Amino acid sequence: MIVQTALLIGLVLFSVLAILLRDLLKSAISLAAASLFLGIIFFRMNAPYAGVFEISVVAGLITVLFILTIALTKAGDEVRESRVVNWVFPLFFIAFIIIDALVMKGLLRKIPALASGAETGTFGDVLWKGRTFDLVGQIAVILAGVFAVLALFRKGDKHD
Amino acid sequence: MIILFVALPLVVAGILPLVGKVSRRVVPDLLANAALLFLLVYAAITGRHLIAGGPVLQQLSWFGEPVAIRLALDGFSLLMLLAIALVGLAACLFSIDYMEHYGAKANYYALFLVMIAGMNGLVLATDLFNVYLFMEVAAVASYALVAFGLGRDELEAAFKYLLLSVVATAFILISVAVIFGMTGSLDFAAVAKALQELNAGAAVGVASAFFLMGFGLKAALIPFHAWLPDAHPSAPAPISAVLSGLLIKVSGVYAMTRIFLNVFGLTPALSTVLMSLGALSMVVAAFLALGQKDMKRMLAYSSISQVGYVVLGIGIGTPLGIAGGLFHLFNHALAKGLLFLTSGSVQQATGTRDLDEMGGLAKRMPITAATNLVGALSIAGVPPLNGFWSKLIIIIALVQSGHPVFAVIAVLTSVLTLWYYLLMQRKAFFGKLNEKWAAVKEAPFWMTAATVFLALLCVGIGILFSSTVTTWIQPAADVLADGVHAVIGSWGF
CATH class of the missing domain: 1.20.120.1200 (NADH-ubiquinone/plastoquinone oxidoreductase chain 6, subunit NuoJ)
Structure with a gap:
């Protein structure tokens, strides 16, 4: 304690x-x-x-x-x-x-x-067999993060 | 294949930046809009047949092996999917012309579709942690979209939005942990069943309080609203439309309602709290909206006020109240989406959001002025537009359930709403044309088309309100009115 x-x-x-x-x-x-x-x-x-x-x-x-x-x-x-x-x-x-x-x-x-x-169960069991939908969500979060970086750190190509 | 609602936008989002290298405009425009059009057709035409025999439960399999992707589609989720597809498509059509000067269009569409996938995933989720995760998917994409213009205001608003959103998700996560600790499960059906058997009123009370704070922040109910009037006006117009029209409702109202009504079961105490919060938001935000000079800020405060109506209606807990709340949620999504789009047209044409600087724009932008009027009158609750019917149902439900005071507040707030919307309409569109705007032209084709599409929906639903209620709203309200039985009986995998 x-x-x-x-x-x-x-x-x-x-x-x-x-x-x-x-x-x-x-x-x-x-x-x-x-x-x-x-x-x-x-x-x-x-x-x-x-x-x-x-x-x-x-x-x-x-x-x-x-x-x-x-x-x-x-x-x-x-x-x-x-x-x-x-x-x-x-x-x-x-x-x-x-x-x-x-x-x-x-x-x-x-x-x-x-x-x-x-x-x-093992880590693999929990991740792959128990929480597969979370993986889809995680992929989506990573995609969102990557696109966010691409979008927010884009070169000033306004009016291109 | 209801997984398509999540998978399709994600896959298209994944390829968009690559496609953007080859074609900067046409192909990304086409791909993003086609994906949303497909989702709309799928939800509107196939969805109803799918749920004709009760909720559809889908357990996915991969090469014959079942995997732990479980989705559920019932009347309530179908209504939300339809709203997401409708407003999403209108905002996406609007973006074709509007986002032209921002640059990086392919990336913009990619983020937009990830946000749509996040909302769809949340609506189809059958598990508390999935709800949290997909809420984050939509949220992360939306932070970037709010900041998309890269101006100082945009970045500041996005940062403020991010911080308060993180607080909200922290509360939600704590609550999920408490529930998991008590029941040993995250699945809606299992949690609902376990909570019925456990006698843990205090712990459920704590979990409800945390959920209320978290979802209240997401739905921007007063007193948790501080971020919304900054974040929504700063975003590009189509994003404001999606944030105000959809995101606060999906990650705030939908998630809260699903968990409180279908998993915890609505107790009288919770009902009173929801109704009070709803009424407070309704009134306070309406007064705050009245004092705004910035057109989009006024709309943002109006969103808080209208979400108050939705929560008030659902909080009553009677079948009629829930139906009214959900109908208003749907109507407000369309009308507020429309108003943010028209405000975007005005901002692009004049370069300002200040109502005092505008004036007489109806002469130069007649279609935008007319569609704006439709949206404004719809939200204010003027017959025969859609907003009138939903407010009427909420008020009748309030009177029927013995809450005449709330009913009077709802009517008075509606008058206040009409007041500030007429003020906006008069300042921006009516009166003498300000000479500065002599050269202003009507918005480009796709922007006008998107607003006309939503305005027609507002009018059409108003006229055909009874068939809309029976086909779309009633099945959704039935699910919620069933309470925990809707989930315990039929959602087991």
Whole structure:
């Protein structure tokens, strides 16, 4: 229970930091840390596939992409952190923890125990046999993303 | 083969950018419009025969092996598919001329079709997570489409829309997780059955609250509406038409109604919440619309107000109320689609959206002025147009179910709606022609054709309202009025 709580607090802490920090590099690293915590939580909750993906893709791959992009574009100036971070962050964090604890305390006894067990079947089974329609949706999301990049970063070919 | 509603637009979207390398205009125009025309014909002609014997359930197979793609088509989803195809086709026809000066037309059509595929997928989904996923498909495509003009306003509006939309989907996802945790399933039928057996009022209450916030944001109900008046006016006109006419209804109203009525079952408390939210949106947004000078912004506020009518009607929970709500949803999709298209014609001709700068445009753009008038009067609820009948049904249902106060509010809001629409019509089209617009010409052929198509539908449905209600609206309302039994009995795979 204590480990779980610590992990959850770490997750929220780094997530909020990722939003509030102005230095993009620090922000990206905070996001990676948050994702690492989430990955560990997934492992502890018997969802190893989700954990592996979270840590390898979100904490690993995407962070590398972020840092590469920042390295390529950064002007090299020192970024001054906003003062807001100093007082809003602790305030927000405490308020969140209190509200979260109250809601969860109220809910915990009322939600019946988890009806489903841990992930059943292998990853391939779940993905290919259980959730095939989601794959169609995922393909569509990827298509939308690619077309969005093509459209939004198009050359100024207006009036061509 | 109801999977075609999802697969066809996706496949055409996939090849469009490649085709765009060869032909920049004609072939993409042709392909996109042909795909939507096919979907319209398929929904309008084949759809009704398909569901004649009850809902159609399709389990796809791949080389004889069943795969986990399960779709369901019933009266409610068919009505939505028809609305999507109609407004989608009109917006796509309009784009032929309108999107000419934006460039990258093939990419535009590709995004447009992905958005249509997302909406169709959501409507056919039989599972909570599929609903979430296809909502995201349509949403991701729509962010890019809102920003398509690449101007500062467009980018800012798209970003704001993206952020609030992400909050909405986060709420929806939390709720899906709560439901999955309780029932161990995501399938509509299984969840509905499990919830009947479980005695978990509090947890269902929490899930409903999260869904309400998520879908409320998507449907832009007040107080969750802040993003819509920025996002919808900034988008290119055909996209505004699809966003306001379809997307808020499919990813907001449809998803919310399907889950609340067919999966959770409408409780008296939920009914009161829905009706109150609906009435609040209806009134507040109508007042906000009255104060607008930007033509498209006024239309955007009007959308929030009219979605309020839809939610109010469905929230009553009686068969007549649901039928009225759904009929208004359909009518508003057509009329608001039409109005955003005409506003696009005006904006392209004059370069402005400011109503105070316009004036007398009816002399220069008679067809646009006439079609705009049809759309405006339809939404305001003037007989014999389609909007009149749907509002009338909602008001009768309110009185019948013992909610006379809501009925009076609905009537008064309708007067307010007529007021701001007449104000718009007078400022933009009537009166003396502003000299600045002496050289303005009627919109190009396809733009005019698209608006005439929708205007004729508004008039035609108004005249033939009783057959429209019996063929399209009643089957949809029956599904919702059946409550959880509509899903538990006949949706099991």
